[in-house]
Amino acid sequence: MCTYATQIRTVEGSGKGTQGWFPLQTASVYFDHPVHAHAEHTLNIDFLAPDRGPGARVALELTAASARELVDAITAALASAPAELTS
Amino acid sequence: MDDAIRAGTTRITGAGGDDVEAYVARPEAPSTRGGVVVIHHMPGYDRATKEITRRFATMGYDAVMPNLYWREAPGADPDDAAATARAGGGVPDDRLVGDVEGAAAYLRALPSSNGRVGVIGYCSGGRQAFLAATSLPLEAAVDCYGAFVVGTPPDGFPLQVKPLVDRTPELSCPLLGLFGAEDSYPSPAHVEELAEALRASGEEHEFHVFPDAGHGFFAVDRPSYRPRAATEGWAAIEAFFARTLNA
Numbered sequence: 518m519c520t521y522a523t524q525i526r527t528v529e530g531s532g533k534g535t536q537g538w539f540p541l542q543t544a545s546v547y548f549d550h551p552v553h554a555h556a557e558h559t560l561n562i563d564f565l566a567p568d569r570g571p572g573a574r575v576a577l578e579l580t581a582a583s584a585r586e587l588v589d590a591i592t593a594a595l596a597s598a599p600a601e602l603t604s
Numbered sequence: 605m606d607d608a609i610r611a612g613t614t615r616i617t618g619a620g621g622d623d624v625e626a627y628v629a630r631p632e633a634p635s636t637r638g639g640v641v642v643i644h645h646m647p648g649y650d651r652a653t654k655e656i657t658r659r660f661a662t663m664g665y666d667a668v669m670p671n672l673y674w675r676e677a678p679g680a681d682p683d684d685a686a687a688t689a690r691a692g693g694g695v696p697d698d699r700l701v702g703d704v705e706g707a708a709a710y711l712r713a714l715p716s717s718n719g720r721v722g723v724i725g726y727c728s729g730g731r732q733a734f735l736a737a738t739s740l741p742l743e744a745a746v747d748c749y750g751a752f753v754v755g756t757p758p759d760g761f762p763l764q765v766k767p768l769v770d771r772t773p774e775l776s777c778p779l780l781g782l783f784g785a786e787d788s789y790p791s792p793a794h795v796e797e798l799a800e801a802l803r804a805s806g807e808e809h810e811f812h813v814f815p816d817a818g819h820g821f822f823a824v825d826r827p828s829y830r831p832r833a834a835t836e837g838w839a840a841i842e843a844f845f846a847r848t849l850n851a
Contacts, residue, residue, distance in 0.1 A: 523690060545691045550820065550828070552647055552683045557818070557827050563687040571680035571688040
């Protein structure tokens with residue numbers, strides 16, 4: 518199935534794509550068919566900078582289990598840092 | 605060689621008079637023949653859909669596939685273009701219809717054309733094939749597991765689409781539908797709802813729901829590929845176009 522549902526967030530930071538580092542503007546997060554991963558569905562994240570064109574993209578395709586592990590790892594990493602650094 | 609084909613990139617006039625990239629595949633043998641507009645799936649104007657376009661040329665048709673993401677992402681890699689289109693809300697329905705109209709006009713203007721044009725679409729393109737067939741004068745339409753011809757998109761749905769089943773009486777041509785019994789969008793219930801609408805308005809149609817197949821069973825480069833459904837599906841397409849596109 519095509520799930521279509523997409524979460525889009527404004528993000529601040531940088532990503533490294535095929536042409537080097539660039540400032541990120543948005544993240545599209547969706548659970549749908551991957552382009553490359555060998556799974557029928559994956560949790561996909563496109564970090565984008567639309568002002569720089571379609572090629573300004575860092576793409577991830579993670580299995581659902583891997584995506585949940587990543588969420589836990591992000592949460593744990595943030596929790597381990599002093600609160601004044603992450604607020 | 606009378607089975608030679610020629611394929612490559614060209615430009616067609618799409619919606620709003622826009623110059624749009626398109627992939628064309630044609631038999632080289634002189635003959636008069638029908639044409640096929642191929643609508644690519646959501647992952648875009650990619651190698652797999654170009655292979656499908658060439659296959660229609662080997663079957664004896666002039667085939668053309670417009671790059672539906674050309675406005676947002678000219679010259680981009682197909683996956684980058686698809687990501688850009690998704691983030692932007694997808695392809696507007698009126699632009700899709702204009703691009704298919706331009707592709708059909710391109711085919712009908714070829715010296716080899718018999719004037720008959722069909723449309724086929726995969727995934728999101730299945731819905732768009734139905735949309736085109738209810739909006740334009742065509743001779744055949746094939747919907748390969750298109751979601752949201754019936755049914756409503758889930759919450760948070762970013763694409764600018766709406767169900768089309770109410771347009772069923774406006775179909776201009778016979779419809780072939782190819783679906784997987786294990787698909788959720790469209791589900792077997794969605795397929796039956798569409799079939800009922802087609803029966804109610806007396807539209808010529810032929811539906812196949814393949815067991816042990818879900819969404820994307822034609823996609824040979826994906827885990828969703830189901831050889832039996834794909835083989836039987838291709839046979840149904842070949843017979844359907846032979847009946848509808850040959851003058």
